[in-house]
Amino acid sequence: MAIKKEYLEQIIINNFPEATINIIDLAGDDNHFSLEIRSKKFNGLSRIKQHKMVYDALDGKMGGELHALSIKTLSDE
Amino acid sequence: MDNKIEDIIKDKINEDDLHLFMKGTPLLPQCGFSSTVVQILNYIKVPFSSTNVLEDENIREGIKEFSDWPTIPQLYYKGEFIGGCDIIKEMFEAGELQEELKDIIKS
Numbered sequence: 001m002a003i004k005k006e007y008l009e010q011i012i013i014n015n016f017p018e019a020t021i022n023i024i025d026l027a028g029d030d031n032h033f034s035l036e037i038r039s040k041k042f043n044g045l046s047r048i049k050q051h052k053m054v055y056d057a058l059d060g061k062m063g064g065e066l067h068a069l070s071i072k073t074l075s076d077e
Numbered sequence: 078m079d080n081k082i083e084d085i086i087k088d089k090i091n092e093d094d095l096h097l098f099m100k101g102t103p104l105l106p107q108c109g110f111s112s113t114v115v116q117i118l119n120y121i122k123v124p125f126s127s128t129n130v131l132e133d134e135n136i137r138e139g140i141k142e143f144s145d146w147p148t149i150p151q152l153y154y155k156g157e158f159i160g161g162c163d164i165i166k167e168m169f170e171a172g173e174l175q176e177e178l179k180d181i182i183k184s
Contacts, residue, residue: 047164048146055147062147068110071163 002030003065015057016041020076031067038074047073082139090153094181095125098140099150102129110162111150117169122183154178 005025012021012035019039026032035054042050050073055062062069090096095118101107103115103125118125130137130149141147144158152159154177160168168174175182 047167048158048160051161051164052145060147063141072167 002067003061004030005033008033008035008066008069011057011059011061012037012054026068026070033066033068034070034072036072036074038076040076042073042075043077044075050075078139078142079135082135083143086136086139086143087156089126089128090156093124093126094155095123095178096153097125097127097150098130098136098153099127100129100131103127107131108149110148113162114150114152114165117165117174121169121175121178123178123181124183 005023009021009023012019012023016037016039018041019037021038022036024034026034037054041053045053051071054071054073058066058069089098097103097111097114097118099106099108099111099114101111103119106112106115115127128136130140137149140149140151144151146158146161148161150162150165152161152165159165159177165174168177
């Protein structure tokens with residue numbers, strides 16, 4: 001199972017149009033990514049809630065098509 | 078979720094102050110993310126118990142539903158989910174994890 005970086009990017013942008021994002025395909029295998037995302041939507045929320053919003057945007061792909069994604073969320077105060 | 082699985086999960090979480098659901102065991106982690114969390118917990122010298130989700134498919138799926146969190150590892154402190162690998166790493170780097178767990182860190 002794999003996912004293209006561009007596809008992943010599009011999902012995140014669609015769900016967080018206001019965010020600044022940076023996605024890296026860590027191993028070049030469409031399977032291991034890191035995502036850094038800065039968004040006003042995260043302001044005042046716990047890390048767990050912030051990460052959950054990203055997982056929700058991925059709509060079940062995490063653990064499925066998307067094998068490994070390391071996430072760093074940042075609020076935008 | 079099956080009530081029986083939920084009870085098993087609750088028992089495990091309440092077994093010790095700190096409980097880690099992981100792939101593999103602390104001595105032989107079967108996944109890089111699980112390994113990272115074990116290394117951090119060992120580094121800050123905090124005692125914890127663990128469950129190898131690879132040994133039980135019901136727990137592996139059940140824990141994701143229990144916490145509404147799609148990935149493993151998952152760390153629980155005093156019965157509450159405190160984070161997966163990325164969050165634990167971030168908390169550790171910021172010194173927040175050591176602060177949160179100070180009551181049970183061995184001096």
